[in-house]
Amino acid sequence: MQKRGRISVRGIVQGVGFRPFVYARACEFGIAGSVKNLGSEVEIYARGERFTEFLAAVSRGPPMSRIDSVDVTETTADIADGFVIKKSGTGSFSGMIPPDIAICDDCIADIFTPGGRYEGYWATSCVNCGPRYSIIQEIPYDRERTSMDTFPMCPACGGEYGDPHSRRHHAQTIACHTCGPGLRLMDKTGTDVPCSDPIREAAALLDAGKILAIRGVGGFHLACIEESSGELKSRLGRIEQPFAVMVRPGFIDQIALVSQDERELLESPVHPIVVLEKRDHASHHTISNLHT
Template identity: 40%
Template structure:
């Protein structure tokens, strides 16, 4: 017997790849209907056999991404007169709903970033449905590109093909871009004048290694940066005489060189959010972290 149900999902369900996951799960089971971002939730209408609908609901938790956090589900009678399963344009106004957090670059995006044959080779703003900026670029919900900091960057043909391919991990990923259609990386001096260079990131690194203090502006904020040896200048600029400064490291192994990393800290450092974690500084002759980074 064919039935239609309307399901409302509440929680962190926008900006985390939930709609693409719902689409694939529904199509896989031959269900018709739609999925749509609303102001405070995601609405799903399913039309199909009772067994297929129940299978969809029981299997969804295993098919959604790790960033989704469903807090509440409401199941009601639904109605769908169309054909197939589609992702509908968002509706509704922003209400009391959870914004998704920023997520560190995933392994697949990193592999592409360092693959010389990939069109995103060394592209610093790469992301997909599983990673990238969310909280810092979202201006309002429902979550769509036109309500993010990427609204002025129109997708190129290649990005558009990824965006519309249900089997691609960038399917309906709202903030994707590449060298052809995304933000430009550039370098400026202390007076705000643009520095002409073919590789702004490499030139920035060279100046950091020479002992200068710099500011990196990313997706949603700025970071004052310097080598540990000249971190005293950052303390002067911040008027922060004692509070520990954040130390950027390449990986968990390098973090263990400087700090005492217990299991809780390790889980936090390796979590998708990659937060700043406060740990005890290591002591000893082999530890050469500048004193001004973390006095005392």
């Protein structure tokens, strides 16, 4: 016997791929209906014999979500065959915005796939990763309410965005070489420095001891190698300020003591900055001298 209902899901349900997740579960359990972003909640109309299984799956949510409540109410609304993702509504704008999510392993693999659409593209992302907090201007979370609104999707990105079988189905940050933001290298006067590969050129400048301001989606990062960190501190006039350190995977254990909890934090999808204890308190003092 078919069951039906209106399901309201609240919590961190914006920017975590909730709608494509619901769509995929509806296909899996043969559910008819729709899903819609209402700002502070996701509203689902559902009908089907496996309604209960669908509800249980939806209640678990995609990996980056946090479900605070799931309410099911009876509905007499018409629920047509098939399942659709509806255009976002304009409910109350009190939903929680998720943090930026570090690039996922699948997207890293895309960047290093020779001949692929995303080969070498720095802003590659998908429904499971990419900026959120930094780019969302308003919720509901849709591309036109993010700082990506000035980069209309090319046909290839539009195709992936609309493909229920793609990892980029309804990924609001989808972008590629053709349609997405590009990179430029500028000198300190703001004049473009001609070069074919700004990332490679920037890396060479860092290796040579230069201090760079790297502009990303969330603002500027000042960057340099350890040998230049004293110079950066003196220019900033903040001699005591510790700097965040970027290291290759596996190297961190050579310079810091990492507990299990700290390692889990470092390796979590958000990849946050984590404060660690230096192995040798007197070492790397130009980066941080909080131990001495």
